[in-house]
Amino acid sequence: QKEVEQNSGPLSVPEGAIASLNCTYSDRGSQSFFWYRQYSGKSPELIMFIYSNGDKEDGRFTAQLNKASQYVSLLIRDSQPSDSATYLCAGRGSSGNTGKLIFGQGTTLQVKP
């Protein structure tokens, strides 16, 4: 079992819709989680991170964390074609304090005009 799992997609949504990206993790000791966006041929860019149960909102993005279910999600409201990219979920490992992130395989999002 992979430590961080995502559905590779592609997830296709129409422009203006809400895109929901999901991620599960196996390490119950993981403390914080990160969502990165990666355009083809580019390196990842941080969208937001979350460490407490519940929701965290930043503009059109809302991250949700449910530690009991070991589940993290990212909602993108009013999706735009420019949001089309691969979204990577990452969790910070619980062992030691290396700051090492464990990445999921990423979900490809396609926003259709």
Place this chain on the structure above:
Amino acid sequence: GAVVSQHPSWVICKSGTSVKIECRSLDFQATTMFWYRQFPKQSLMLMATSNEGSKATYEQGVEKDKFLINHASLTLSTLTVTSAHPEDSSFYICSARAASSSSYNEQFFGPGTRLTVL
């Protein structure tokens, strides 16, 4: 703030040669830098964790003698791919964690280096 650069952005080399990739934190000090490799349509795979002034910690399956990492200062880490072969062709990305980072451990990524070994 939190800008990380990599040089070169792309490199083509012949099989058997060595290639050095630099990773710099431009506006902050990075006690820890991470090196990742990404093959097409795959996720990032952590190769090693580099701490300033100490030896790098390599992930299982990564040959430390082939991928030499040096983190000589708080703003610079280098990855040298020695005796590169076509199977080493990949997208190499570094990230840096600020010395004053919160416990949430944000990592800031460089733009990546595309290595092609002929």
